[in-house]
Amino acid sequence: MIQLIDLRKSFEQQQVLRGVNLTIPKGQVTAIIGRSGGGKSVLLKHLIGLMRPDSGQVMVDGTDLARLRGKALDLVREKFGVLFQGCALFDSLTVFDNVAFPLREKTRLSEGEIAKRTMQRLEAVGLADMPHKYPAELSGGMKKRAALARALVHDPQIILFDEPTTGLDPILLHSVHRLILDAHKRFGFTAVVVSHDIPEIFDIAQTVAMLHNGVIVEHDSPEVIITSANPVIRQFITGASNGQNGRE
Amino acid sequence: MGNPLEAVGRTALKQVQMMGHMAIFLGSTGLWTVLPPLKFRRIVSQIHFIGVKSSSIILLTAAFSGMVLGLQGYYTLRKFGSEALLGPAVGLSLIRELGPVMAALMVAARAGSASAAEIGIMRITEQIDALEAMAVNPVKYLVVPKVVAGVVAVPLLTAIFDVVGIFGGYLVGVKMLGVGAGTYFSEMRNMVEMSDIQGGFLKSLSFGLIVTWVCTYKGFYAGYGAEGVGKATTEAVVLSSVLVLVWNYFMTAVLF
Numbered sequence: 001m002i003q004l005i006d007l008r009k010s011f012e013q014q015q016v017l018r019g020v021n022l023t024i025p026k027g028q029v030t031a032i033i034g035r036s037g038g039g040k041s042v043l044l045k046h047l048i049g050l051m052r053p054d055s056g057q058v059m060v061d062g063t064d065l066a067r068l069r070g071k072a073l074d075l076v077r078e079k080f081g082v083l084f085q086g087c088a089l090f091d092s093l094t095v096f097d098n099v100a101f102p103l104r105e106k107t108r109l110s111e112g113e114i115a116k117r118t119m120q121r122l123e124a125v126g127l128a129d130m131p132h133k134y135p136a137e138l139s140g141g142m143k144k145r146a147a148l149a150r151a152l153v154h155d156p157q158i159i160l161f162d163e164p165t166t167g168l169d170p171i172l173l174h175s176v177h178r179l180i181l182d183a184h185k186r187f188g189f190t191a192v193v194v195s196h197d198i199p200e201i202f203d204i205a206q207t208v209a210m211l212h213n214g215v216i217v218e219h220d221s222p223e224v225i226i227t228s229a230n231p232v233i234r235q236f237i238t239g240a241s242n243g244q245n246g247r248e
Numbered sequence: 249m250g251n252p253l254e255a256v257g258r259t260a261l262k263q264v265q266m267m268g269h270m271a272i273f274l275g276s277t278g279l280w281t282v283l284p285p286l287k288f289r290r291i292v293s294q295i296h297f298i299g300v301k302s303s304s305i306i307l308l309t310a311a312f313s314g315m316v317l318g319l320q321g322y323y324t325l326r327k328f329g330s331e332a333l334l335g336p337a338v339g340l341s342l343i344r345e346l347g348p349v350m351a352a353l354m355v356a357a358r359a360g361s362a363s364a365a366e367i368g369i370m371r372i373t374e375q376i377d378a379l380e381a382m383a384v385n386p387v388k389y390l391v392v393p394k395v396v397a398g399v400v401a402v403p404l405l406t407a408i409f410d411v412v413g414i415f416g417g418y419l420v421g422v423k424m425l426g427v428g429a430g431t432y433f434s435e436m437r438n439m440v441e442m443s444d445i446q447g448g449f450l451k452s453l454s455f456g457l458i459v460t461w462v463c464t465y466k467g468f469y470a471g472y473g474a475e476g477v478g479k480a481t482t483e484a485v486v487l488s489s490v491l492v493l494v495w496n497y498f499m500t501a502v503l504f
Contacts, residue, residue: 045377048381049380050377050380050381073383074383075383077380077381077382077383078383080381082378082381084374084377084378085374086373086374088373088374088375088377088378089375090370090375090378091369091373091375092366101382102382105382105384105389106382106383106384
């Protein structure tokens, strides 16, 4: 279980997180929704220690990640897989080498075992026929699949998805969501999905948290969020240009 | 408009802060170099990139540097009737100064800029974040192999530069301008001492460190977007070249 307690973060004069409190249940898909530039990715980076909060706690299975350094932090990070917004595939490595990377760097598995597990994950995401391609040779959807295979390869307990469908067409968007759901059913990890895909995100999330003005304004099941009377959530779901979310 | 004194102070503070940041980065690189496991394959691959792939530009610049030294040296020495000293003049200039400095500048221009751009692009495309998220230390994985490779490759490239430059001087001085071949080499053997070669070697070691340290630092902390990477690459080449020249003066003052 992940618990965020009064998490605060500022960049110079700008307060991005103003006291985030959120509990992410184990084994479920939790979506964090909110406007672009509202601090969702910043929040996600705190979950894996890529950013340190000004104050507050990031509790992962009872350990405060914000206080860890060096090897202790690495040990907690090994529980995580991350699918970055831009995929963050290593562009000088092939798809196969990208997916095999965490196993080569962090395990003592033989090259044969690494190849077997890598191909299994590539098959799971439908990329078994292109392990020797480079990221630059892949389409946007294929890159997301390759990045998902890399995030899955070391059987993490928690996977963070940072806007996994940004820049994809509606067909690919559904395909990536289906892939996340299938992988979740198959591997049973805890998933945190940062997204502003409304209403598609409600199909894959079991809990949804709305981040607005640096705080979580509501955290509940998708059914409750969809019918929420909170004007901030209503405006976000309906996409109205006037309201408490601000104007475009 | 702010107080000009404030602006000067702010700039000075920023520079001091950057120097401190660079020193911490170097310290961290040193620490990760001695901590196991050694990324041997990546180091060899970087030696190939910095050393082998820079050899053609080193051969070309060394040949022409030696030739121009032969040409200028001959006409200058002839004024004093000392053409016989052309060999030592070319040899000492190359071994003590030109070899280490030119090799380092060529590495900064070719491999240093490429390293800064490569790491900078990895920074802006979240590849460095991905390394950290996978519990792989990015300094250990990206920076250490380049710095170790620089310290190994630059002295080797300097040795090649020295030898090719000496033969460039020989080509012009002996084959074109008529200095005796025996005189060229025997005077060089008489006047070039082991301490000169050691000094040049020490210089090239430190230049290898400076170039790779500055270039990887600039790439590692590149700003946003293509503009940030472009700026980091330019700053990497300019700062490493300037530092090589400044450090060269102090090393010459101490060593010779």
